[in-house]
Amino acid sequence: MIKRLTLSLAALALALPGAALAQQADTSTKHVGVIGTVPQMCFGGTLNGSDTFDLGILIDTTTGQLRSDLNASPKILVGSMCTSRSTITVTATPLTAQGFTVAPPTGFSSAVDYTATASGWTATPASYNTAAAANAAATQGRATAFTGDITVAISDFATTGGNALRLVADEDYRGLVTVTLAAVN
Amino acid sequence: MRKSLIIAALPAVLAASPALAQSATGTVDITGSVAGRCMFTLPNKTISLGEISLASNGKLDVSKVNGRNETLTGWCNNTAASMTVTSTQLTTPTAATTGFDNRVDYTATATANSVSATDTSLTAGAGSGSTVGQFSGDILVTLSAASSPTNGLMVAGSYTGNVQVTLTPST
Amino acid sequence: MKRLVSLAILALALPAAPALAQDSATGTVGIDGRVTPVCILGDPDPALVDLGQISESSGPRTCKIRTISPQVVRLPASFCNFAGSVVRVSTTALTSSDTTAPQPGFSRAVNYTATATNWAAGSSAATSAALRDGTSPTASGLGSTQPLPRIADITVTLTNFTTPGDLILVAGNYSGTVVVTLGPAAVPD
Numbered sequence: 043m044i045k046r047l048t049l050s051l052a053a054l055a056l057a058l059p060g061a062a063l064a065q066q067a068d069t070s071t072k073h074v075g076v077i078g079t080v081p082q083m084c085f086g087g088t089l090n091g092s093d094t095f096d097l098g099i100l101i102d103t104t105t106g107q108l109r110s111d112l113n114a115s116p117k118i119l120v121g122s123m124c125t126s127r128s129t130i131t132v133t134a135t136p137l138t139a140q141g142f143t144v145a146p147p148t149g150f151s152s153a154v155d156y157t158a159t160a161s162g163w164t165a166t167p168a169s170y171n172t173a174a175a176a177n178a179a180a181t182q183g184r185a186t187a188f189t190g191d192i193t194v195a196i197s198d199f200a201t202t203g204g205n206a207l208r209l210v211a212d213e214d215y216r217g218l219v220t221v222t223l224a225a226v227n
Numbered sequence: 228m229r230k231s232l233i234i235a236a237l238p239a240v241l242a243a244s245p246a247l248a249q250s251a252t253g254t255v256d257i258t259g260s261v262a263g264r265c266m267f268t269l270p271n272k273t274i275s276l277g278e279i280s281l282a283s284n285g286k287l288d289v290s291k292v293n294g295r296n297e298t299l300t301g302w303c304n305n306t307a308a309s310m311t312v313t314s315t316q317l318t319t320p321t322a323a324t325t326g327f328d329n330r331v332d333y334t335a336t337a338t339a340n341s342v343s344a345t346d347t348s349l350t351a352g353a354g355s356g357s358t359v360g361q362f363s364g365d366i367l368v369t370l371s372a373a374s375s376p377t378n379g380l381m382v383a384g385s386y387t388g389n390v391q392v393t394l395t396p397s398t
Numbered sequence: 399m400k401r402l403v404s405l406a407i408l409a410l411a412l413p414a415a416p417a418l419a420q421d422s423a424t425g426t427v428g429i430d431g432r433v434t435p436v437c438i439l440g441d442p443d444p445a446l447v448d449l450g451q452i453s454e455s456s457g458p459r460t461c462k463i464r465t466i467s468p469q470v471v472r473l474p475a476s477f478c479n480f481a482g483s484v485v486r487v488s489t490t491a492l493t494s495s496d497t498t499a500p501q502p503g504f505s506r507a508v509n510y511t512a513t514a515t516n517w518a519a520g521s522s523a524a525t526s527a528a529l530r531d532g533t534s535p536t537a538s539g540l541g542s543t544q545p546l547p548r549i550a551d552i553t554v555t556l557t558n559f560t561t562p563g564d565l566i567l568v569a570g571n572y573s574g575t576v577v578v579t580l581g582p583a584a585v586p587d
Contacts, residue, residue, distance in 0.1 A: 068581055
């Protein structure tokens with residue numbers, strides 16, 4: 043009678059999963075990945091106080107010319123932030139008479155130039171002069187994410203066309219300073 | 228004094244003096260007997276199945292059981308000898324919870340003298356007997372039809388069972 | 399002369415005629431086998447938890463961690479075929495792919511808790527405790543021992559997403575990992 047051979051050891055070795063691997067058969071490990079994103083975002087902060095620089099009366103009433111001591115307290119943008127590197131840009135428009143919209147007569151001006159600065163964000167403040175042909179310093183860059191307060195100030199007032207000109211009367215001279223934070227890729 | 232020598236003699240057959248006479252024959256019957264017997268000359272073997280669960284899913288790997296065999300040797304000296312098989316399931320002591328099995332059932336077939344007898348471990352007791360007759364030689368025991376009660380995961384541990392082959396001289 | 403010829407015949411001692419014997423003979427084939435202790439975790443579903451944008455876009459919490467609802471991951475039909483197993487959970491905080499140290503007021507790490515349930519009594523949990531710069535991101539926890547062989551769907555729930563100091567989150571892609579291990583209760587760390 044022919045006897046059958048029993049199973050070889052090779053078959054037994056196949057039954058032991060990963061016997062040569064570090065993990066034992068009695069232990070199983072699984073990984074679950076977790077992902078999310080935070081977008082590049084800037085938040086301009088919250089303006090502390092009123093949103094208007096009130097310069098009051100612009101002229102020296104004895105001369106009718108622009109006062110030389112014009113000043114306004116700076117405005118603070120509190121809690122500004124950018125989650126990535128960013129640029130800060132300041133632009134401004136001259137103070138312009140809102141009612142007297144026709145060309146002023148000779149010897150008069152209906153606009154006041156000034157410089158607006160935004161500081162606290164970058165090492166060099168961003169600045170913009172409304173009379174300048176170009177404002178290279180209007181945009182400044184920051185290489186890191188940042189959160190902090192931005193101080194916006196206006197200064198260097200000058201009558202458009204020259205300080206010898208007199209300003210036309212108008213109850214409402216108005217200009218606009220814009221500060222922009224932009225996230226950079 | 229005369230002594231008598233008495234010889235106690237067993238009953239003896241005295242041969243007649245050899246005169247011319249007719250011969251006589253006596254017969255001694257001799258009788259003996261040989262009892263019907265069966266015997267295993269190689270009564271114990273072991274089938275080691277090794278790992279009986281599938282690596283892929285932890286369930287019973289029937290291929291580890293089906294077809295496995297071992298050979299005992301024995302003899303029976305009478306034509307009426309019969310053979311029965313009693314299969315005992317493989318079990319491990321650890322309890323089987325929901326989804327698990329701790330038992331393996333199978334069918335064992337013993338073949339001797341070209342006659343087979345089977346038994347399944349699913350039912351207790353021996354299977355039906357077969358007349359194996361007068362033989363001397365191999366008794367091949369083969370396993371088949373392996374199963375687990377719920378086809379569930381096999382509980383870890385050592386499993387043991389056995390197949391008993393009984394040779395009976397006469398039915 | 400008579401001659402006695404004695405023929406002594408011994409009475410033969412004949413054994414009693416034996417009864418017909420019923421001596422069965424039994425041979426035994428022993429069978430042994432084994433089942434190796436095994437644990438297998440089901441494949442996580444989902445395998446990747448995508449939280450999307452994790453910061454607020456507006457309101458008082460702009461750029462800070464938003465409220466993230468619990469995230470559930472199932473490991474179906476996980477099993478151990480032996481008594482005395484335990485689930486271990488290891489939680490690694492989400493951190494930004496930008497590894498530069500964050501500016502004051504910022505965090506590049508998000509901590510959270512991973513809790514595994516439905517294996518043994520109670521749960522296995524771990525809460526990451528990364529610092530804002532992303533260091534010490536991993537924490538582990540063990541649950542109680544399961545005293546029986548078991549097959550079950552293990553549930554892992556991710557909750558409690560927070561930023562160290564509730565700081566502003568640095569922009570970028572964040573990733574973390576939860577590692578679930580199922581094995582003997584005596585497994586060393």
